[in-house]
Amino acid sequence: IGWRINTDTQLLAIIPLNEVWVDANFKESQLSHMRLGQPVIVTSDLYGSRVQYHGKIVGFSAGTGSAFALLPAQNATGNWIKVVQRLPVRIGIDPNELAAYPLRIGLSMQVTVNTYDRSGQLMSSAGETTRNATQIYAAMSDEAEEETIQLINKTISKLESSEYAATRLHA
Structure with missing residues (x-):
């Protein structure tokens, strides 16, 4: 019964739920209007439209999932297919709102970005996430x-x- 493990085998992951973020997948054609720091309103299917979270764009992913595929998509005739890609945009959420209405990993969210102010930085990495450690x-x-x-x-x-x-x- 059980598994044999090595010293480098991960046994568990501790996720601090007061620091979760949203990775929202936007079409590449929508990204030209998005900037770091733009305000975002996020609603969760868990609470419905009665609870709105406020956040901001904190980073963009380095690439789409298909960018790391060995071959691009093609149809049966051998023609390459142009598919509009979606790129993850990382959105930080107000921690006070998370405390009032906690979220869980993997929930479905609806995201609205206010792109009126375009003075922020156009592209950046996925953003820094807090590294948690214990001194226990x-x-x-x-x-x-x-x-x-x-x-x-x-x-x-x-x-x-x-x-x-x-x-x-x-x-």
């Missing part, structure tokens, strides 16, 4: 290192005393 094991690690050093020193002193005893016996 830091103290334990320090204690373990201290115990290891003590054990090594004790072993060295035992080895030195046994070598000394061995040299006394043979002498």
